[in-house]
Amino acid sequence: MVKLSELQKFLVDKAIIFPTAEMYGSFAGFFDYGPLGVEMKRAVKNEWWNHFVRGRSDTVGMDGSIITHPKVWEASGHVDAFHDPLVECKKCKTRTRADHLIEDRLKITAEGMELKDVATLIREHDLTCPKCGSHDLIDPRYFELMFSTEVGAVEGNIAYLRPETAQLIFVDFPRIYKASRGSLPFGIAQIGKAFRNEISPRNFVFRAREFEQMEIEYFFNPETRIELKPNDTKVNVLTRDAQDKGESHTPLKISSLVNFTSEWHVYWISEVWNFLMKIGLRPENLRLRQHTKEELSHYAQDTWDVDYLFPFGWKEMIGMANRSDFDLKQHAKHSGDELKVLDGDKKIYPWVMEPSFGVDRLIMALLSDAWYIDKDSKDKRQVLRLNPKIAPIQIGVFPLVNKEGMDTAAWEIYLELSKHFRAFYDSKGSIGRRYRRQDSIGTPYCITIDGDTLKDKTVTLRERDSMDQKRIKIRSIGTKISESF
Numbered sequence: 001m002v003k004l005s006e007l008q009k010f011l012v013d014k015a016i017i018f019p020t021a022e023m024y025g026s027f028a029g030f031f032d033y034g035p036l037g038v039e040m041k042r043a044v045k046n047e048w049w050n051h052f053v054r055g056r057s058d059t060v061g062m063d064g065s066i067i068t069h070p071k072v073w074e075a076s077g078h079v080d081a082f083h084d085p086l087v088e089c090k091k092c093k094t095r096t097r098a099d100h101l102i103e104d105r106l107k108i109t110a111e112g113m114e115l116k117d118v119a120t121l122i123r124e125h126d127l128t129c130p131k132c133g134s135h136d137l138i139d140p141r142y143f144e145l146m147f148s149t150e151v152g153a154v155e156g157n158i159a160y161l162r163p164e165t166a167q168l169i170f171v172d173f174p175r176i177y178k179a180s181r182g183s184l185p186f187g188i189a190q191i192g193k194a195f196r197n198e199i200s201p202r203n204f205v206f207r208a209r210e211f212e213q214m215e216i217e218y219f220f221n222p223e224t225r226i227e228l229k230p231n232d233t234k235v236n237v238l239t240r241d242a243q244d245k246g247e248s249h250t251p252l253k254i255s256s257l258v259n260f261t262s263e264w265h266v267y268w269i270s271e272v273w274n275f276l277m278k279i280g281l282r283p284e285n286l287r288l289r290q291h292t293k294e295e296l297s298h299y300a301q302d303t304w305d306v307d308y309l310f311p312f313g314w315k316e317m318i319g320m321a322n323r324s325d326f327d328l329k330q331h332a333k334h335s336g337d338e339l340k341v342l343d344g345d346k347k348i349y350p351w352v353m354e355p356s357f358g359v360d361r362l363i364m365a366l367l368s369d370a371w372y373i374d375k376d377s378k379d380k381r382q383v384l385r386l387n388p389k390i391a392p393i394q395i396g397v398f399p400l401v402n403k404e405g406m407d408t409a410a411w412e413i414y415l416e417l418s419k420h421f422r423a424f425y426d427s428k429g430s431i432g433r434r435y436r437r438q439d440s441i442g443t444p445y446c447i448t449i450d451g452d453t454l455k456d457k458t459v460t461l462r463e464r465d466s467m468d469q470k471r472i473k474i475r476s477i478g479t480k481i482s483e484s485f
């Protein structure tokens, strides 16, 4: 497992992901993606969109506004309840998330704990300031997580930057459902930025103040049964019950999760799992964790997270909540609009399953999963074993030497390949070095154009993981690469 400091250094040095505005000392919780990072991010988002939107006949896409009508967040409950417990040091004034202080020091989960219980634990265990070690901490209080801004020329016209993409889907549901001539079950998906004024952003992009989400709200009638296909895939599972007993995760078949949650939930767990396998995550670094009763959000009947074994431990990467009819009922109450839909001969408030992915967390997981140092190689070859679908560059094109017609032939091949793949042309340095450079950023294939290419229209195709080299016809390069996707 890669160390966080190693991964972070690599990502910053290669300008894949790095703190924003470094020349001004950066800006905690905000990050920029450079050329390779943005290619990978786009590829991950495209895979997700193709899988969950284009790949399904019951789901459509949308793109909602970021600065949102304040009533949306009153109805959703965010204005009243979207806050984290904050503790402040009297001496050095450092502000820390109180539940994280408890988790770090006492090794227990404190997320969702009531403020008075948080205060009691801090007092009873005499927890100290993480910065200066002082015992003098001000009693915890809640800190609002939504960023607000003022809209237009009228003072006090407060609006919020969306802290999740989900609510835009709920408020747009009636129009989209009608225009799509929808019937239940019906999904609406969205990819976009979300903003949270995190008290202590940490672990690189894992907890940022500006991040991106890929969310689906899947509307269904809870009285309709879903036919589950048997799924014997075994995954690491940590149920609510196991957590209450202090046990750790155990391997269970996905189908057997119907013993712990609804069939609709199991259906979505299975769909999400299939996607994670498709983009190449390693199952041993993943687990499904059911939320305990104490940590369930105000809107959730049940929630299962996909946790990833990050360099700093098991942490949430994806949340999958059963939101029941909470949101549509809230928006109906606050707007006065009728938000029921006809299902069969009955008008109902549909229930909602919500698979919610954090793009940045998924990218961080994919990168740390793919990180590999070949200890047997002389120069400790560093390889990012990324799935070709999401590698920032899919093929490197090299002329053996930058003359004698090899350069022009290589350039032509590069131009042709870049119409279909993320291709990169490199004519500088030894071939060995060029291969190593591409290995370290995850490029699955490289081709070298040499003297023979000009005679017999073949190139050397070199594979990243095995380092095998084969001679193949120029015209079969595309097929060869596509086959590996």
Ligand code: GAP
Pocket (backbone or CB within 6 Å): 163, 164, 165, 166, 196, 198, 205, 206, 207, 208, 209, 211, 212, 213, 215, 316, 317, 318, 319, 354, 356, 357, 358, 359, 360, 361
């Ligand atoms: N609509 C439901 C919702 O937003 P959430 O568990 O608060 O649920 C969903 O967020 C996902 O968004 C998380 O699983 C995580 O991947 C990502 N996420 C949440 N807060 C984040 C943050 N501060 N930085 C990066 N990603 C975050």
